[in-house]
Amino acid sequence: MIRETVERYRAYLEKLRAYSHATGLMRYDMNTVMPKGAGPIVGETFGVLSEVVYDMVTAPEVDAMQQEILAHRDEVDPAIVRTAELAAEERARIACIPKAEYVQYTVDQTTADQVWHEAKLKSDFQMFLPHLEKLIAAKKRFAKLYKPDAPVYDTLLDAYEKGLNTVTLDAFFQTVRERLVPVIAKIQKQPDISFLHRFYPIADQRRFSDYLMDVLGLDKNHCAIGETEHPFTTEFTKYDVRITTHYHEDAVELSMYSVIHEGGHATYERNIADGIAKLPIGKGVSMSVHEGQSRFFENIIGRSEPFIEAIFPKMRELFPAQLSDVAAHDVYVAVNKAEPSFIRTEADELTYALHVMVRYELEKRLFDGDLEAKDLPKEWNRLYKEYLGVDVPDDRRGVLQDSHWASGLFGYFPSYALGSAYGAQLIKRIEKEVDVWGSVRKGDLKPVVAWLTEHIYRFGCMKDPSVLMEEAFGAPFDPTYYTDYLTKKYSALYHLA
């Protein structure tokens, strides 16, 4: 009886996987190859397919299967139980939204994303505003339908990181602000990093990317690299992962760290257990944990001195003229230059969390406070001045810089800061069990990846993110690991008292 239900459920899940594969690929294509004029047609196709998916996931038969599986949880493969559990939660989130609104939202979101690209190019916030307002209104409505009594922003945060709320985040950012702002303030003399901005031909940078993917242990047979304006990672099961980067001929470090960052995401996905890979739970568990991994490889490993020492010979080989007068230590110092700026994705490790804090403050007030979308540019610029001390020159380099809001991703940004903090606590734990720096210095990331696979990657969504991370840490989350790590690293780099 239950066995037959599980079989039907598996067939349903395989069908759902195929749809999510197809729509995921369309989104990837839209951001890579698609000629821009095709936008409206893709929007229509999304509309049709998302209606089908809505019907599938909200179907009473599916609900019945899930409930039956949950009622017989002891007799069923735990991976299927977990899938049913999370799907039932997701169903509750979606089923409360009227179908027409749900479909309209996916169409609006596709349009908003396209308009944002153009608006950013033109630095024209007004052009983007009505689309942004539509998405915000829909997100508010959806959140209220799902949890009428909860603050909207908490509901949004919870969607990316189960259990996360503004109480936790307020405390987190307060710690970050209190402990890091004084460090930033002490920085005086900046290193000369002009050698990073010599002419680095794209063809050679492409070879550098291939090398970095090798170092990360990414198999080209299952992980493709492409080029886009905004680097990102996407996956259609662990067997098909795509990362992208953006080459700048006059700034070699930008693509270098995009590849390592996106490669960190890819490493997570590639090491999910095969047994759950094709199920909906066969993916990274939350945005914070995911960004935690990408930023772990980008910063804690990728911006460490042992890592730079390991890859420096290859850099010299690929860029002999550009690096002829430079030593590994100079590269280490240069890629860690800390200076307040206005672009989040190009921000250094030390000031990064402040960029996120600006977005967090704005989102909180946008959804549960008195901030209106039309006032975002003014408030954005004011907070950048207050937190980072910089004057934002225009909306292109201000409020329009990130793609997230255009994709309806509100409540996502805190993941970046939280993820960074996870990494700092994690490395302390890994160091106890593995010779991290000895291996990294040899360019060997295998022991670290193996540890992360054992404690995090293989589980996919089998555990809630907070449980997963607490077990990996061997202790509750503590943001002071992060502030301590940064304070120590930057005090040494900048010889601070």
Next chain:
Amino acid sequence: MIRETVERYRAYLEKLRAYSHATGLMRYDMNTVMPKGAGPIVGETFGVLSEVVYDMVTAPEVDAMQQEILAHRDEVDPAIVRTAELAAEERARIACIPKAEYVQYTVDQTTADQVWHEAKLKSDFQMFLPHLEKLIAAKKRFAKLYKPDAPVYDTLLDAYEKGLNTVTLDAFFQTVRERLVPVIAKIQKQPDISFLHRFYPIADQRRFSDYLMDVLGLDKNHCAIGETEHPFTTEFTKYDVRITTHYHEDAVELSMYSVIHEGGHATYERNIADGIAKLPIGKGVSMSVHEGQSRFFENIIGRSEPFIEAIFPKMRELFPAQLSDVAAHDVYVAVNKAEPSFIRTEADELTYALHVMVRYELEKRLFDGDLEAKDLPKEWNRLYKEYLGVDVPDDRRGVLQDSHWASGLFGYFPSYALGSAYGAQLIKRIEKEVDVWGSVRKGDLKPVVAWLTEHIYRFGCMKDPSVLMEEAFGAPFDPTYYTDYLTKKYSALYHLA
């Protein structure tokens, strides 16, 4: 009553378009970006989606709608009537196939395509053989289910070009063979084309491609260009057309004519009437007519002296060192060098049809004669020797060279030769109404494209291909236009008596 049916039918067609968009994009991705190891998963996704599509197009309600529309054809938009008419035919073709077999076939086809890529690299026909046999067996079974009494190969030919059969093709190829083989035999002294094989950096060739797309009038906002091993064109409505090319640093003419060839396909699609663009009939009407257009631009226009004169200044600008000692006339002579060879896609205009003839003979015997798939390499090589006088060095450059059979495209090849012949008859008609060569010499293809749009492109599938072409020719199809055109062109080029 009928109005309500038409509305429901339109909604159904929009859904069908979305699915074909999604699966088309997956196929495109598979051939461009997808990491190879993802093949099996994509096969599974195809299986799921093709089952959904099978259910849709064979649903009794859809059949009922189509029949009702056809019964009220005078009251309904002719585009919808035509769609229902062709869909009813297509339904008959598919509905006779048991669903499980249909789904299995799409999965097998995806696998065969992937194996073929590897088999070709390794020049290993045995590796590909079992997959090829599976596809041939399925195609035979499907053809017999659809038309139990017709020769299988005629049924296959008809699927690509309505009404085409071996009687027509036997006569066509006989004319081609009788008239062209003597011309080929007379060619003695070959021109020096070594300047085409100097070093042409890919970055500069990319700029050349962009220029050629401009000359063809292709709007980058709706037509993307990518790079693949085997150039091809695909479209998801006229608003999203993709062409690809392959750059060879030591043979500039290869990508040049790939871009013009694929650009010809794209020009056809881009000029379908907007009113039918999103319907299933909003695409090129048949493979012959499509290949006719691509080969028209590639050869009749693109390999004409006026065209070379028009683009030569730009070539000199992009490749100053490579072309410093060369005149436009030298390029014209070089790109028209005729010499029997073993690769169809690199064959010259004169010997091209003989490559197709080999495939036609083999396909005919494979489906309605005594040829078995395992004997293909031997027979392939024998016919190449007989028709073209060349010794095929290995299967990679022999029977494994084309992707068509691996995609289940049997009966497709004749389209290439027939299409070439269409072009030769077409140009005679266009010359009477438009100053073709005066415009081409100025690099202006607009008058030619406008004529073709008026007489061919805009109709999409509104007319049967034979009717469409006969109306465009203003006369029945006559293959001697083709043989006369080639005889005249090559007699002048090679100073033949």
